[in-house]
Amino acid sequence: MIKIWSMKKSEDAAAKKKPKTSAAQIRVQKDLTELELPETMRTHFPDPSDLLNFTLTITPDEGMYKGGSFTFSFAINTNYPHEPPKVKCIPKIYHPNVDLDGNVCLNILREDWKPVLNLNSVMVGLQYLFLEPNADDPLNKEAAEELRRNRDQFVYNVRQAMRGNNVKGIQYDRVVSF
Amino acid sequence: MAAVNGNATSSDWDDRYYHIDQILDRPGPRTDPSFQAGDDVKKFLRNKCKILVIGAGGLGCEILANLALSGFKDIHVIDMDTIDISNLNRQFLFRPKDVGKPKAIVAAEFIMNRVPGVKVTPYFGKIQDKDEDYYMQFNIIVCGLDSVEARRWINATLVNMVDDDNPESLKPLIDGGTEGFKGQARVILPQLTSCYECSLDMLNKPTAFPICTIANTPRLPEHCIEWASVLEWPRVYGDKRLDTDDPEHINWLYNIALKRAKEFKIEGVTWSLTQGVVKNIIPAIASTNAIIAASCCNEAFKIATSAAAYLNNYFMLIGTDGVYSYTFEHERRKDCPVCGGESLDITVGKEWTVERLIEMLVEKEDIQIKRPSLSTSKKQIYFQAPPQLEQATRPNLEMKVSELLEDGDEITVTSSTLPFNLSLRIKYT
Numbered sequence: 172m173i174k175i176w177s178m179k180k181s182e183d184a185a186a187k188k189k190p191k192t193s194a195a196q197i198r199v200q201k202d203l204t205e206l207e208l209p210e211t212m213r214t215h216f217p218d219p220s221d222l223l224n225f226t227l228t229i230t231p232d233e234g235m236y237k238g239g240s241f242t243f244s245f246a247i248n249t250n251y252p253h254e255p256p257k258v259k260c261i262p263k264i265y266h267p268n269v270d271l272d273g274n275v276c277l278n279i280l281r282e283d284w285k286p287v288l289n290l291n292s293v294m295v296g297l298q299y300l301f302l303e304p305n306a307d308d309p310l311n312k313e314a315a316e317e318l319r320r321n322r323d324q325f326v327y328n329v330r331q332a333m334r335g336n337n338v339k340g341i342q343y344d345r346v347v348s349f
Numbered sequence: 350m351a352a353v354n355g356n357a358t359s360s361d362w363d364d365r366y367y368h369i370d371q372i373l374d375r376p377g378p379r380t381d382p383s384f385q386a387g388d389d390v391k392k393f394l395r396n397k398c399k400i401l402v403i404g405a406g407g408l409g410c411e412i413l414a415n416l417a418l419s420g421f422k423d424i425h426v427i428d429m430d431t432i433d434i435s436n437l438n439r440q441f442l443f444r445p446k447d448v449g450k451p452k453a454i455v456a457a458e459f460i461m462n463r464v465p466g467v468k469v470t471p472y473f474g475k476i477q478d479k480d481e482d483y484y485m486q487f488n489i490i491v492c493g494l495d496s497v498e499a500r501r502w503i504n505a506t507l508v509n510m511v512d513d514d515n516p517e518s519l520k521p522l523i524d525g526g527t528e529g530f531k532g533q534a535r536v537i538l539p540q541l542t543s544c545y546e547c548s549l550d551m552l553n554k555p556t557a558f559p560i561c562t563i564a565n566t567p568r569l570p571e572h573c574i575e576w577a578s579v580l581e582w583p584r585v586y587g588d589k590r591l592d593t594d595d596p597e598h599i600n601w602l603y604n605i606a607l608k609r610a611k612e613f614k615i616e617g618v619t620w621s622l623t624q625g626v627v628k629n630i631i632p633a634i635a636s637t638n639a640i641i642a643a644s645c646c647n648e649a650f651k652i653a654t655s656a657a658a659y660l661n662n663y664f665m666l667i668g669t670d671g672v673y674s675y676t677f678e679h680e681r682r683k684d685c686p687v688c689g690g691e692s693l694d695i696t697v698g699k700e701w702t703v704e705r706l707i708e709m710l711v712e713k714e715d716i717q718i719k720r721p722s723l724s725t726s727k728k729q730i731y732f733q734a735p736p737q738l739e740q741a742t743r744p745n746l747e748m749k750v751s752e753l754l755e756d757g758d759e760i761t762v763t764s765s766t767l768p769f770n771l772s773l774r775i776k777y778t
Contacts, residue, residue: 191509192726192761194501194546194686197770201763204722204734219741220728250498253549268561272584276561284557286550308561 195251199223202290212294223247226261229298235326236266236301239333239346243275243297245290255284256293262344265332267304267315271341275300276310313339361466366391369420372656381655390654394420398653401487402426403476403503405452407633408493408525410442411642413456416491417464419650424460425470425487427479428453439635476503481510484520489649492524493642497552500524504537504545505687511540521652525645527637528553530668534644535679536652536660539688543662543679546687555629570610570617574626577605593628602627640666684769691716694774697750703731704746710762716771721764728753730760751777 199222208214211232216225228242241264246257258280259273260266268276277296279288309315318325328338335345373394375386384390400421402412405428416424430452432443442459443452453471460469472479476499484490484506494500504522512518522537524545537544562568563575582591582602592598603623610618624630644664651659663679666672683689693716697706703723710721723730730753731745732738745753754760754775762771 191505191759192724194505196726197686197761197763200722200724200732200761201770203738204732204763205765206735208735214735214737216737216741219738222729250501253497253501253552270564270580272580274560274564274580276559276564278559282557282559284554308559310561310564312565 193249195247195249196222198252199247199290206291206294208291208294209298212298227294227297229301231298231301234302235304235329236333239264239301240348241301241346252286252289255280255288256290258293258297262346263342264346265311265314265329265338265341265343266300267306267309267311267318268300270310274310276308278308366420373654377657379657381658384655390656391420394650394653395422397423398488399423399425399486400649400653401484401490402493403490403499404428404493404495405440405442405456405471406430406436406493406495407439407635407638408527408642408645409452410440410456411638412491412493412525412645413442413460413469415642415646416649417460417467417469419646421649421653422467423470424467425472426453426457427472427474427476428456429473429475439633439638481506484510485518487520489652490520490522491645491649492522493645494524494526497549500526500545501549501687504539507537508539508544508546508688523645523648523652525641527633527641528631530634530637532637532641532666532668533664534641534648534660534666535663536648537662543681544685544688547682547685547689548663548679567609567613567615570606570615570619570622571626573606573610573613573615573618574602574623576609577602577623578627581605591627593624599624599627634668637666637668640668686769689769692772692774694776696776696778698778699749699751701750702746703748703750703753706750707731707746717766718762718764718771719766721762721771723760723762725754725758725760730754750775 203214203222206214211230213228214225215228216222218224223246225245226242227245228240230240231237242261244259244261248254248257258275258277260269260275261273263271263273275297277293277300279292279296304318306315306318314325314328317328332338332343333345333347335343337343370391373386373390376384398421400416400423402409402416402424405413405426409426409428413424413426428451432440432447432450432452432455434445434448437443437445437448440452442456447455451471451473453473457469457471460467490503490507492500492503507520507522510518510520519539519541522539523534524537525534526532536542558572558575560579563572563579567573567576578591599620603618603620606618606623610616644660648660651657660676661678664674664676666674681688697709707721707723710716710718720733722732722734724732729738729742731742756775756777758775760773760775762773763769
């Protein structure tokens, strides 16, 4: 009797030894395969077998950042969705809510993150920053100041920075292809 | 030395367990019908029951002492930390001479010296070092952890271990946790009651300040410290990881934060606050730990002996305004990524292609699935989106399932029509 049990046990143990997919991994699979991105957003996986590290490129088709191509890196850790994904803007851009090191001020990436949010919400949130830059939550203070004081000048600065020119002594990365 | 009740060992003396035996020698009004008062239950508790304690910190010290004193004699303990001087005010199994030594080992030695006849087996390392065979040997697992990540890991491991054909594979998990004057104790019966992952949305989110406030309008000492750790550290050190256990790293942050605080005329940046903010330390209260650990051990005792009904299933303690406690049944979540979702065994022919498998899933009426994406824990099989991954996995559609998967492999299926996921176990005809 005991022998039969122990045999069964070892058989089960062998069958169960295969690694299980982690909760974070399943959730990322679900988030990614159900993404409904508009034409203006595209994901890229440098290593397609690694779902936790990828980039998102936003090419706004309206607003003052129209024509630019903005790439963000996404790094997701095993504590997702308890913790939000880590998102950085790769090119150096002139934007009130993005600083020169690529940090992004978007509430749902930090203080307002909740596990019910998903990658789609983060991506839509990022796109929104290019349609409606927000001078009230500045990370690039000068840009925010300019947006508040003189919108036309701000739009001009955005165009200059997107072409890879100098704005107020700071060299920005070229993000337009024309 | 008299052999009381026939189950004495050399280290038991008369009436050693007098008080505990009051509970085990006779049934009470709330005892389980299966409870057999007397020697058998004592023998099980004292000679057979193997219990694992995860964490030998604030809660762990209390849990180990309580279990040893209530008659558990085969206790194992895991902890990956070493003793810090700041632990000594409440982690009473440690002395100043132990600073720097592994918590698990020192705690085990202390208990064995203090409580005769109890064997405590320590493991100094991570819970992730151990596999299912290791966890399978225990009857009960008690957690006194301070990390969400570790809890999620052990919870998922125990839920996945449950095998319907083997009742022994279901390990009751008793989870204790404290934060200042608040705490909780809960009983998780994997696959039967709500699991840790089911209640993930109940967690308080860690305090985070808007990054724009940190960057531009700091008002609190915490804002200055976050400025140093969130913005300045990556700017100066790039990809080098901040090690919050390294005093030199904390020192660097402290000096940067202090400079910024002076600039904005903010008072209150200290070394210990810096450490507290970056490590997200909430002051530990010894009495909260004592209450929660007592509750956990009480549950362990009841589950081991069936001497009384166990907690169903969540006890919370709020000691911030007086002493308030609330007990309720936390319900399972159907869409829980760990214990929810469906699990199906499916039989496929050796010659089947992945495409045929997907068609079969879509046609299956009982699961109602549309546009499924499939993967194993190691690789993607077919993803419906995003376009790049669809393209990368498309060649697999033509491949035979048997070329990609072995008999018994598990596939994770997600789809927008499923609340969470479906797991399939492949069997070949």
